[in-house]
Amino acid sequence: MKLSRYVLYDILRNKIVIAYTIFLFIISMTLFRMEENSAKAMMSLLNIILLVVPLISMIFATIHYYNSYEFVELMLAQPMSRRRILLSEYTGVALSLVTAFLIGVGVPVIVFSPDTTGLAMLFTGCVLTLVFTSLAFWASLKAKDKARGIGLALLLWFYFSLIYDGLILLILFTFSDYPLEKFTLVLSALNPIDLGRIFIMLKMDVSALMGYTGALYQDFFGSFTGMLFTTGVMLLWTAIPLYSALRTFKRKDM
Amino acid sequence: MISVEHISKRFRKIKALDDVSAQFDRGQVVSLVGPNGSGKTTLIKSVLGMVKPDSGKIFVDDQLINGDPSYRARIGYMPQIGRYPDNMKVGQLFSMMKDIRNSEEDRLDNDLIVKFNLVSIFDKPMRTLSGGTRQKVSAALAFYFQPDILILDEPTAGLDPLSSEILKEKIISEQKRNKLILITSHVLSELDELTTHVMYLQEGKLQFLKNVGTLREETGELKLGKAIARIMKGELTKDWVNELFKVKNKGQ
Numbered sequence: 001m002k003l004s005r006y007v008l009y010d011i012l013r014n015k016i017v018i019a020y021t022i023f024l025f026i027i028s029m030t031l032f033r034m035e036e037n038s039a040k041a042m043m044s045l046l047n048i049i050l051l052v053v054p055l056i057s058m059i060f061a062t063i064h065y066y067n068s069y070e071f072v073e074l075m076l077a078q079p080m081s082r083r084r085i086l087l088s089e090y091t092g093v094a095l096s097l098v099t100a101f102l103i104g105v106g107v108p109v110i111v112f113s114p115d116t117t118g119l120a121m122l123f124t125g126c127v128l129t130l131v132f133t134s135l136a137f138w139a140s141l142k143a144k145d146k147a148r149g150i151g152l153a154l155l156l157w158f159y160f161s162l163i164y165d166g167l168i169l170l171i172l173f174t175f176s177d178y179p180l181e182k183f184t185l186v187l188s189a190l191n192p193i194d195l196g197r198i199f200i201m202l203k204m205d206v207s208a209l210m211g212y213t214g215a216l217y218q219d220f221f222g223s224f225t226g227m228l229f230t231t232g233v234m235l236l237w238t239a240i241p242l243y244s245a246l247r248t249f250k251r252k253d254m
Numbered sequence: 255m256i257s258v259e260h261i262s263k264r265f266r267k268i269k270a271l272d273d274v275s276a277q278f279d280r281g282q283v284v285s286l287v288g289p290n291g292s293g294k295t296t297l298i299k300s301v302l303g304m305v306k307p308d309s310g311k312i313f314v315d316d317q318l319i320n321g322d323p324s325y326r327a328r329i330g331y332m333p334q335i336g337r338y339p340d341n342m343k344v345g346q347l348f349s350m351m352k353d354i355r356n357s358e359e360d361r362l363d364n365d366l367i368v369k370f371n372l373v374s375i376f377d378k379p380m381r382t383l384s385g386g387t388r389q390k391v392s393a394a395l396a397f398y399f400q401p402d403i404l405i406l407d408e409p410t411a412g413l414d415p416l417s418s419e420i421l422k423e424k425i426i427s428e429q430k431r432n433k434l435i436l437i438t439s440h441v442l443s444e445l446d447e448l449t450t451h452v453m454y455l456q457e458g459k460l461q462f463l464k465n466v467g468t469l470r471e472e473t474g475e476l477k478l479g480k481a482i483a484r485i486m487k488g489e490l491t492k493d494w495v496n497e498l499f500k501v502k503n504k505g506q
Contacts, residue, residue, distance in 0.1 A: 003354060006342065006346065007341070009346070011341075068335035068337075069333055070495045073304060074336070075303065077304070077333075078351070078355065079326040079355065080326075081321075254299065
């Protein structure tokens with residue numbers, strides 16, 4: 001992965017990534033300083049992270065892909081396989097966004113809330129960055145041009161952060177007479193943002209307010225199996241779009 | 255060195271390449287000419303493996319191009335538009351390429367870096383460079399690894415006359431070292447002194463691939479541009495001659 005080192009180095013100096021780091025840092029610091037109770041601050045931070053991290057990862061990775069089109073072309077003229085080129089690009093983009101997140105949110109969290117909830121939050125933020133960067137690469141390779149690529153990326157973000165929750169609510173209301181606890185557990189795995197949210201929320205005290213379903217989730221996600229389940233599902237969410245993008249890239253005419 | 259056998263490529267409705275076969279050898283400077291959209295770039299990109307032809311085979315030094323990227327170590331490529339990562343410095347670009355190509359220091363050709371005086375801008379980020387300077391960087395990179403085959407896409411477009419002259423001299427000296435150089439260009443006059451062979455493509459079809467000497471003899475033109483123009487107008491000229499004869503016949 002010699003190439004990814006240079007891609008990483010380039011992106012870490014990118015103005016947008018620097019702005020993203022500063023933005024996350026200011027938000028986290030303000031929340032922790034405003035709220036007396038650090039748990040409350042974590043709650044607010046959680047909501048912001050679940051919205052902002054996927055959005056920025058998606059948009060930044062998509063734009064980066066299109067902007068480095070000519071560079072990728074030049075790399076294709078070198079004795080390097082297509083697989084290596086795309087994976088290097090992915091590693092470079094994903095690692096720089098993870099670095100931005102770890103500086104922007106990681107530092108304040110470690111200072112103000114260095115417990116399991118904090119660690120769960122950092123883990124989720126990093127993993128969501130990997131997942132949505134992978135989805136962005138998928139969208140950029142499937143779309144014909146830049147406008148459509150960014151459009152598709154935005155649509156995916158809308159789907160995962162807004163539309164999906166609406167659909168779940170609809171299902172829950174329609175079938176409210178049936179026991180749906182296990183079913184919703186499966187549904188949550190189909191949306192990495194939801195999965196991340198549940199994973200963190202159950203580490204917080206608020207889970208006590210969620211009733212029977214909350215108890216069931218607590219049972220599952222609190223266990224080691226739950227931890228493995230979350231990690232595994234998130235890995236799948238990273239690997240599958242990336243694999244599909246790679247297959248398209250291998251056949252693509254530049 | 256490079257042999258192209260019956261390759262065809264279709265982009266939706268457009269036939270970019272239509273059953274093109276050609277053979278290029280060491281010591282040749284081949285000018286790929288043709289109107290816009292005639293398939294020049296598609297042909298070059300097929301050789302580089304960026305475009306995958308629908309049918310046909312391409313061999314580079316008897317190695318069939320089928321996804322194994324190792325053959326590209328023997329090719330230096332200068333793209334038409336060089337865009338590099340914004341924050342990467344010029345020096346870093348060169349060291350990155352060295353890393354990628356696993357090249358040893360004594361095998362490198364610093365000639366163009368010296369002549370274009372690129373060392374003075376080694377610590378400048380790529381985004382601050384002008385289009386012409388980026389072309390110089392692209393050119394220096396193409397020659398850097400002493401490849402046996404050089405593929406230059408519109409090399410002199412955007413270069414100032416002085417740099418253009420330096421590049422031309424470099425191309426001539428590489429040809430003398432028995433390398434194969436493929437150039438696309440639509441400014442024919444610039445290539446006059448370099449070219450040994452002309453390959454003319456139109457609407458994806460190979461019209462001819464000829465030695466410059468033969469071409470000059472056939473057309474009676476000394477200037478390459480005029481000779482090609484004459485062949486391009488070939489059809490037209492024939493009609494015109496026929497018409498002329500018709501009139502003469504009527505007169506008799």
